[in-house]
Amino acid sequence: MRLRRSSLAGPAVAVAAAVAIGVLPHWLSNYHRSTGADVGVFFTAILALNIVTGYTGQISIGHGAFMAVGGYTTAILTHDHGWSDLATLPAAALVGFAAGVVVGLPALRFRGVYLALTTFAVALAVPQIAKNYPGFTGGTEGLALPTHSGLWLYRTAWVVAGIVFVAAWLLLRGRTGRAFRAVRDSEVAAASSGVSLPVYKTVAFGISAGVAAVAGSVYVLVNNFVNPDVFGLQLSLYVLIGAVVGGLGSLWGVLVGAAFVQLLPLGLTSSSLTSSQLVPVIFGAVVIAVMALLPLGAANLLHAVLHFGSRSAQSADVPLGTEGR
Amino acid sequence: MTRRMIGALVLAVLVTGAAVATAAFASSSATPGVSKKTITIGGTFPLTGPAALYAAIPKAEFAYFSYVNAHGGVNGRQIVFKYDDDGYNPANTVPQTKKLVEQDHVFAVYGSLGTAPTLATRDYLNKAGVPQVLVATGDSYWGAQYKQYPWTIGFQPDYPGESRVYGQFIASKIPQAKIGVLMQDDAYGQNYYNGLLQGLGDSKSKIVDVEKYDSTATDVSQQIVKLKASGANVLVLFSLPTQTIGALVVTTKIGWKPTTFVNNVSGSSLFMYLAQQAGAKIDGDITATYLFDYTNNPNAPSAKLYKSIVDKYDPGANPLDSDIEYGFASAWTMVQALKEAGANPTRASLMNALTHMSGWKNPFLYPGVTMTTTGTERFPIDQQILEQYRSGAWHPFGHIFSKAR
Numbered sequence: 001m002r003l004r005r006s007s008l009a010g011p012a013v014a015v016a017a018a019v020a021i022g023v024l025p026h027w028l029s030n031y032h033r034s035t036g037a038d039v040g041v042f043f044t045a046i047l048a049l050n051i052v053t054g055y056t057g058q059i060s061i062g063h064g065a066f067m068a069v070g071g072y073t074t075a076i077l078t079h080d081h082g083w084s085d086l087a088t089l090p091a092a093a094l095v096g097f098a099a100g101v102v103v104g105l106p107a108l109r110f111r112g113v114y115l116a117l118t119t120f121a122v123a124l125a126v127p128q129i130a131k132n133y134p135g136f137t138g139g140t141e142g143l144a145l146p147t148h149s150g151l152w153l154y155r156t157a158w159v160v161a162g163i164v165f166v167a168a169w170l171l172l173r174g175r176t177g178r179a180f181r182a183v184r185d186s187e188v189a190a191a192s193s194g195v196s197l198p199v200y201k202t203v204a205f206g207i208s209a210g211v212a213a214v215a216g217s218v219y220v221l222v223n224n225f226v227n228p229d230v231f232g233l234q235l236s237l238y239v240l241i242g243a244v245v246g247g248l249g250s251l252w253g254v255l256v257g258a259a260f261v262q263l264l265p266l267g268l269t270s271s272s273l274t275s276s277q278l279v280p281v282i283f284g285a286v287v288i289a290v291m292a293l294l295p296l297g298a299a300n301l302l303h304a305v306l307h308f309g310s311r312s313a314q315s316a317d318v319p320l321g322t323e324g325r
Numbered sequence: 326m327t328r329r330m331i332g333a334l335v336l337a338v339l340v341t342g343a344a345v346a347t348a349a350f351a352s353s354s355a356t357p358g359v360s361k362k363t364i365t366i367g368g369t370f371p372l373t374g375p376a377a378l379y380a381a382i383p384k385a386e387f388a389y390f391s392y393v394n395a396h397g398g399v400n401g402r403q404i405v406f407k408y409d410d411d412g413y414n415p416a417n418t419v420p421q422t423k424k425l426v427e428q429d430h431v432f433a434v435y436g437s438l439g440t441a442p443t444l445a446t447r448d449y450l451n452k453a454g455v456p457q458v459l460v461a462t463g464d465s466y467w468g469a470q471y472k473q474y475p476w477t478i479g480f481q482p483d484y485p486g487e488s489r490v491y492g493q494f495i496a497s498k499i500p501q502a503k504i505g506v507l508m509q510d511d512a513y514g515q516n517y518y519n520g521l522l523q524g525l526g527d528s529k530s531k532i533v534d535v536e537k538y539d540s541t542a543t544d545v546s547q548q549i550v551k552l553k554a555s556g557a558n559v560l561v562l563f564s565l566p567t568q569t570i571g572a573l574v575v576t577t578k579i580g581w582k583p584t585t586f587v588n589n590v591s592g593s594s595l596f597m598y599l600a601q602q603a604g605a606k607i608d609g610d611i612t613a614t615y616l617f618d619y620t621n622n623p624n625a626p627s628a629k630l631y632k633s634i635v636d637k638y639d640p641g642a643n644p645l646d647s648d649i650e651y652g653f654a655s656a657w658t659m660v661q662a663l664k665e666a667g668a669n670p671t672r673a674s675l676m677n678a679l680t681h682m683s684g685w686k687n688p689f690l691y692p693g694v695t696m697t698t699t700g701t702e703r704f705p706i707d708q709q710i711l712e713q714y715r716s717g718a719w720h721p722f723g724h725i726f727s728k729a730r
Contacts, residue, residue, distance in 0.1 A: 031427035038420065140441060140511055144448040223419040225445040230416040266420065269409060279410070280373065
């Protein structure tokens with residue numbers, strides 16, 4: 001009974017969310033469609049971070065750098081080599097995967113805050129590297145890309161997000177996901193059970209970075225512009241905040257996390273109630289409030305709602321998707 | 326489920342739904358942003374973040390529009406000026422500019438600040454046929470690339486135009502010059518340097534040393550020491566405010582006394598004051614300006630008008646902050662363009678007005694500096710005067726350097 005409920009509820013929620021996202025643009029203005037596309041970009045990026053941080057336990061606060069890698073791949077291939085923009089997405093995923101594997105190497109030796117600082121350094125360095133090769137990246141002046149309608153951007157961002165979501169779900173529910181979680185929960189136990197730490201850590205970084213790179217590609221298409229400032233530190237931090245708000249180690253809260261980091265600051269800025277100097281303060285206060293109310297993120301809340309009545313209270317502490325299947 | 330979780334669920338739903346559900350108001354008139362009673366314009370500015378010192382500019386512009394509105398507006402319409410904070414980050418500028426155009430239905434994007442933010446939105450606005458006017462950045466792209474981007478136009482003199490003036494002055498007035506240049510190693514520095522070479526003409530052989538610094542480096546001591554060692558007696562700074570202040574302080578510390586040129590965007594009285602506080606001897610330093618000289622003409626009509634508007638519409642602002650002067654001069658230009666765009670302005674008629682300035686006399690510019698543009702000459706302000714720093718203020722001297730294009 002219990003297994004049945006949980007195995008049906010998840011896909012049901014996913015299908016309902018997919019339908020809602022699919023029909024939503026009919027009631028949105030062109031502007032809100034591109035805002036919706038931005039939410040889709042963050043959905044993909046947060047999901048990417050979740051793979052390496054939430055599931056594998058390797059903290060990264062530099063995922064903006066991988067988005068930059070993907071964004072520049074798309075920009076350079078379309079701007080200088082005449083690729084059609086959608087064709088660049090697989091290329092961005094490959095380049096991002098390679099970058100992720102390279103950055104993942106320190107993860108073999110560093111843990112916790114030391115690894116976090118390493119990824120932080122990468123986030124700081126990548127925009128500077130882009131600045132130093134203007135012939136290749138357009139430098140500070142940047143590169144402009146073709147513009148698309150809000151509807152095209154919305155559909156592209158969410159189709160990509162949907163594909164990535166399904167792929168991640170398939171990956172994480174199986175053998176690989178189990179290995180990732182084993183690494184996260186206890187490296188010693190994982191290794192003694194035959195899980196190769198070097199392989200799974202670098203693979204997790206690579207996959208995560210590849211997905212983040214695809215998010216960066218779509219981000220660049222939505223903005224139709226790229227320069228180093230687009231991929232500043234703020235981007236990395238927002239992806240991290242979105243992952244924590246959504247719930248680390250679960251796929252189901254990602255939508256809430258994405259909407260949170262993308263729509264809340266925008267809503268505050270547009271609101272006449274707040275002066276712009278207060279926006280970061282309010283945003284920060286809300287983040288703290290959400291942390292206090294939902295320490296395990298939105299996924300945990302969703303889980304509790306879905307299992308209301310059928311599960312004992314202790315179930316609320318286990319985010320959906322991390323429980324053993 | 327606990328009560329706290331219900332509360333959190335409500336919060337999450339509210340947060341998710343709030344911005345998505347905002348209703349869009351469609352404009353009924355033929356020209357977006359223009360109604361019988363109002364004309365709506367908007368721009369993006371760094372109200373927070375690394376360039377937040379410039380936040381005084383949109384506030385001053387808002388104050389000037391308020392003053393104009395209190396006196397009947399433009400052709401019977403009140404100006405509605407919406408400005409958003411992009412934190413000097415193009416990733417914010419793009420969605421905010423889209424919002425101004427598609428949500429707020431602005432008539433034109435006006436005064437948006439910064440080179441990168443302007444570049445980030447230039448394609449979008451030009452494809453949409455939305456004027457991107459009087460942008461607050463001195464790169465030469467806006468005037469030079471008008472064929473590709475006809476809906477974009479700048480305001481202030483471009484960087485090469487400014488450094489050309491330094492070059493001309495050095496060539497004609499400092500015959501024994503041995504020139505050392507400190508420049509930022511990017512397009513900004515290169516823009517300035519190219520203008521200097523043009524202005525120097527045959528005298529460019531008098532450049533004895535050029536030292537570059539990376540835009541992320543804040544310490545330029547090494548470069549200054551090398552420039553001194555090169556035997557230069559003229560120092561030209563093409564740097565950002567932080568590096569400029571550092572360069573001025575180090576120059577004093579190592580006992581070097583060259584004739585120093587400071588570029589306009591780093592030469593605000595505020596930055597000079599900071600340099601002086603840090604121990605720099607800056608009397609005699611030279612920069613270029615195009616704004617009215619309020620310090621030395623406190624009783625001129627322009628100065629009185631300026632002060633009365635600041636007092637009434639921008640209280641709390643420091644009237645000596647040159648960014649306020651800049652904001653007034655820019656807003657005056659926008660008002661003049663809206664007037665000339667006609668009783669029923671269109672986006673095309675606004676661009677027509679801005680590209681056919683017939684020697685406009687802007688009261689907030691230096692007397693004698695006029696604004697002229699044509700279909701093919703799109704640098705609104707092309708005249709400047711040199712000024713020298715003495716006893717805590719800039720003092721203009723000599724003649725106005727005119728178009729040298």
